[in-house]
Amino acid sequence: MSTFDDLYVSNIHLSIHYLHSRGKPPAYTLAKATKISRYKHDETIIAMMVVVAKNPTPQEIKHRKVVPLQEILNELPITLRGGIISWLIVEGEEEPASLVIHTGLTKVGTIRFGRQVLMRKIYEKAYKNPFNFSYTRTVNDRLKEANERAAQTRLANSEPVANYMR
Numbered sequence: 351m352s353t354f355d356d357l358y359v360s361n362i363h364l365s366i367h368y369l370h371s372r373g374k375p376p377a378y379t380l381a382k383a384t385k386i387s388r389y390k391h392d393e394t395i396i397a398m399m400v401v402v403a404k405n406p407t408p409q410e411i412k413h414r415k416v417v418p419l420q421e422i423l424n425e426l427p428i429t430l431r432g433g434i435i436s437w438l439i440v441e442g443e444e445e446p447a448s449l450v451i452h453t454g455l456t457k458v459g460t461i462r463f464g465r466q467v468l469m470r471k472i473y474e475k476a477y478k479n480p481f482n483f484s485y486t487r488t489v490n491d492r493l494k495e496a497n498e499r500a501a502q503t504r505l506a507n508s509e510p511v512a513n514y515m516r
Contacts, residue, residue: 354419354435354449354509354514355514356418357402357403357418357419357449358402358403358411358416358417358418358419359400359401359402359403359416359417359418359419359421359422359449360400360401360402360403360415360416361414361416361417362415365400365401366385366386366398366399366400366401366422367398367400367463367466368389368392368395368397368398368427369395369396369397369398369399369452369455369463370392370394370395370396371396386422386425386426389427390425390426390427390428391427391428392427392429393427393428393429394429395427395429395430396429396452396453396454396455396459397430397450397451397452397453397455397459397463398426398427398430398450398451398452399438399448399449399450399451399463399466399467400419400422400448400449400451401447401448401470402446402447402448402449403415403416404447419449419514420514420516423451423511423514423515423516424515424516426451426511429453430451430452430453431512431515432453432510432511432512433451433452433453433510433511434451434452434508434509434510434511435449435451435508435509435510435511436449436450436452436506436508436509437450437505437506437507438450438460438463438464438467438503438505439503439504439505439506440464440467440499440500440502441464441499441502441503442468442499443467446506447467448463448467450463450505451511455505460503460504460505461500461501461503462500463503464499464500464501464502464503465496465497465500465503467503468496468499468500469493469496472493472496
């Protein structure tokens with residue numbers, strides 16, 4: 351997965367994660383893809399992670415449950431327009447499911463995004479089957495394991511965002 355053309359981004363709540371820097375430890379903001387324009391002039395954003403939709407159906411596209419990545423790129427915060435777009439590789443994933451658009455993201459920020467990807471998967475599975483008590487009892491153990499796995503998170507196939515701005 352080296353190219354970023356023709357990708358769709360999930361448009362559910364928590365599908366976009368922003369990393370802010372205000373001279374303090376980085377802060378975090380979560381949003382839907384269609385709400386990205388409200389952050390367009392936020393100069394504190396140093397990175398943004400988006401969840402890529404795998405094999406979106408025509409109905410999901412029609413009902414805006416997924417949006418083209420190009421729409422996200424057209425509404426990028428000004429601080430990220432000169433940045434880099436990369437796949438987020440999380441240990442244990444068969445293929446990457448998230449993109450990170452950033453300007454000088456540190457390893458700590460990369461780990462934070464990796465942890466978020468892993469935690470989302472843990473909670474999605476727990477919420478889909480809340481009566482699976484053997485799984486829900488071990489959520490804390492799975493979160494500890496996710497923190498360890500997140501340390502192996504890395505970025506791959508990086509390209510300048512400018513190549514995709516239209």
